[in-house]
Amino acid sequence: MDEVQDAPGGPGTPPTWSSSDKDMVTTALGPSRVWATLGHGIVNEVYWPSTGRPQIRDLGFIVAGPNGWTEVKRTERYLLSLPRPYVPLPSVVHEGDDFRLELEFLPHPLRDVLLIRFALSGEGMKLHALVAPHLNGMPTNSGFAGADLMASEGEAALCLYADTGFSRTSAGYVGTSDGWQDFARNGRMTWQYPAARNGNIALMGELAASNGILALGFSQTPEGARTLARSALADDYNETRTLFVSGWENWGRTLKLPYASPETRHAAELSAMVIKVHEDRTYAGAVVASLSVPWGRAMTMPAAIIWCGPATRWRLRSRSSLRASMRMPAARSIISSERRRRKAIGHRTITRTDAATGPASSSMKWPCRCCWPPSCGPWGISPTRRPKWPWCAQRSTSSCVMAR
Template identity: 70%
Template sequence: MTTPTAPGAPGLNPTWSSSDKDMITTELGASRVWATLGHGIVNEVYWPSTGRPQIRDLGFIIAHKGGWTEVKRADTYLFSLPKPYVPLPTVVHEGEHYRLELEVLPHPLRDCLLIRYALSGEDARLYVLLAPHLDGARENDAVAGKDLSATHNATALCLRADGGFLRTSAGFVGTSDGWQDFSANGGMTWTFPEAKGGNVALMGELASDNGVLALGFSETPEGARTLARSSLADSYDESRDIFMKSWEDWAQHLRIPYASPELEEAARRSAMVIKCHEDRTYAGAMVASLSVPWGSSHDDAGGYHLVWTRDTVEAAFALITVGLYEDAGRTLDYLIGTQAEDGSWAQNYFPDGRGYWSGKQMDEVALPVMLAAKLRAVGHLTNSPPEEEMVRSAIRFIVRNGPMSDQDRWEENAGASPFTLAMLIVALVVSADYFTGDDRDYILSLADSWNERIEDWTYSVNGHLCAGLDLPGYYIRLGPRAVDGGIDGIISRRNVQHGETPAGDLIGLEFLYLVRTGLRTAEDRRIVDTVKLIDAKLRVELPTGIAYYRYNGDGYGEHEDGKPFDGLGVGRPWPLLAGERGHYAALIGEDPMPYLNSMLRMTGKGGLIPEQVWDGEPMPEHGLVPGEPSGSAMPLVWAHGELLKLLATQTTRRPAELFDVIASRYAGKRPSAMTWHWRESSPFTEIAAGKSISIEACDPFILHFGLDGWEHAQDKASVANGLGMHCVLFTTADLEGHKTLDFTFRSGNGEWEGKDFAIALAVT
């Protein structure tokens, strides 16, 4: 059947492909193509950067004796790599009447993906199905001729076969695409030459049972066709050799800590996975995952193919632990390029730096500072003007906006998180030598004050969760801001209906970073008690091992019936958090191997570590198996980085996030700061004897104050420091012998705050 245009426009609403990946692959040279494999076929292909997926999938139908099979639905395949650090996937699909072998090779020199195929079987014929989704647009134009092509604005692709196609067709998904043709007619009967302005799909019957496909990408149809044809003209074996050599050369720089053969293989694979996520158009950019969580159920322009500064730095720390200093250094340079004028970073952003979500997370400002310090510590970084300015600008932002964060590390709630506080304090201390004189002293004073107050913000004494466990207290997941009730306030849990919960009833693993960064010892009674609590409340033993929930009552995961997360759901266990618990085990002298082994066993077919694993009853209709990857993101770069860091910590007993200057300044103990810094965002109502008080704001102000019930009331103008804060300091001598400091504010334009504050002095 041939008509000018396929019927059924615009087709069904598009979705992305499954996040259940077998492997990811890219070349390390000039090519700017990244591909993922899932269910035995190529699904998302990204070009010209990791933030721009261009297709949903490229799969195959085999017509054979007795019928036809779409190989991704048959799900009977074997997967392999030549070496754990060389992402050259081979997939073998076998059924009763056919055998199809595929090798997926990003061309080393051109923006093109090559697929070598070999089909055998009685009367077997091979058909390729291609679902474009160029730049995430819902409306693409598809043309089927001697090759298969698609365009959207200034983005184009071309799929060409070295042996050619016997026939081709373009259609609209759900109505006139090739799968619908087979489903309705038992074979390929449609040959529509074009389908424009919708959710399109392309099909071609391959003329040869053995050959190579080339999928080229360019700004124009002509450019894509040129790349596809040129790539097929190149020797496949030579291209393969170049690809192999680039990865072999890169792997020579890996320094894997001593481990069992299985762990060493997993470590090399994890380093490769992280490397695959680095961009080349924007060198050093590292997206969180080349996947869209629950992608097969919805369309998402962002997914996880975005840069989160937190995930990026966590991965860069992991690269440093295995000797890849150059790679981590490029990431630091990239982060210098994406820093905002105010010193912060966007919540997440495309590799080119365009922001996506609009939140502010203080840990994502601290972590680049820590990365710079880590590279200095290993001797890879000499101070340069751009790096120095990045650090100073970030510290000024932290000073002005800390210690409370608009969002915690799970991007849900505002307040004080032990994780975020640890990052802020470490960033201040490791960067203090970028400043001199009073500014340096102020930064260290602020760090000491925030460190001493961690428990005031995040440690619940005799909280509800102590019942039955004989615990005096525990660290909570997050303490709301003072205006929201502080540690006694209410948190609205995201992703669940009616999620309002007392802050003291929610726990997570964030507090473990207090040990990991050297702010508290592993033996600290409060730490030990909270570990007992998370092991009782958040730990789950699955057929594949140990994992932990993000926090009790989490809603980010599949529904109880296995349906995909849709804004609401039930939180599932994270292998990443097994790694965090394993770090604590290593630091307190326990064996971290159960946690490492759990991370190894909770992977997909290709050894990729998922964001979450399933913890319910088996649901084969949803592909859910207890202890195995759920429908969330896979791989998760952060999780692969955590495995590498835990492997190193097992050997050295020294976490990647620990700095000598922190260990020497605090020795794991809560300090007694000489000065406490009072801000409306982080106030206090009492203070121990012998401490000074600095009353602070971001803008100039007049402080109207008195002592012991407003006696001798007077005004005092704030003084600006070199970090953008305006302060009024009361020394220990000013406060000695008094019981209270009473005060209010008048702004620079003469407006009164309209609220009185009081601090009780000399509290024991």
């Protein structure tokens, strides 16, 4: 470009979210307030500072070489693995005709940062990172491209930085001047726009090395996000990884699954981990229904309107699942949170007509089992006799009073 100027084509196409078809969810057990989702082998929505506030649509990769370019999420040739079923440290390997891309996704336990370790192999191949900010769940953001990739909207900001640096960067509007459009039209990265303001934006950076670490930091200000991202990269990655794994392994050792086959134990540990990931940091016992945006690919409204709230049926079933695996403190925390929520709104019963927060009649026994005394065993069933279920559960009446 003869003259540096902001990206053309604003405000871009109407924004959407990612599909709810997720591969994995992850978070760290610590003061960090970042929850990440994976779909099609890349990062989808990342939530910060709570489980109801998605901040990006996705963060993916384009691999380019002498024979063309590939967006890895569209190839659908990848393998995901975990070190243990109760440790959400996903590793993803993408295989192409002439490349191999290895990724590891690590939420920093002490900082509001998601770390991504990458390793690309293949002769003459270059790796490009693409991030689509939807800060505060809003359709318009402002983005800036320089030594790092920045975006801001109101009191939310992000920074994507690489320990090896970017050889070139660009900011653009989705559908007109973003990095994907650059590759689609020119077959390589040729645009280097420094900013795209007040629109549906996307940021791209060509990584200067084939191996390294990316840091995606979140804060209320661009300066804070940049500081967090660079501080996370200054930490030793292996030490950060060990801290993350040890936190989850300490939690996993508390799971008690007697008389379970290896297959059942694996499935139960994986399920318990997924429930644990969905817990909120700010409100003890709060469990979001799902770390995804319903009908995300077709959704254009702000995410604040479509948060997945902590629906009663899922909170209670989460509590029963944790109780079955003998995670009693976590289970009691969930039911206590639900009691407080219902008391605050003046509603102490669960009705089958309460579509938003209550279970249908087929689910009536769940809250009764959840509230059964712990002495009756993890399933709410006495080991010596079948309990006499409360009358409302036996008769499937229209309401069931929670345990007093």
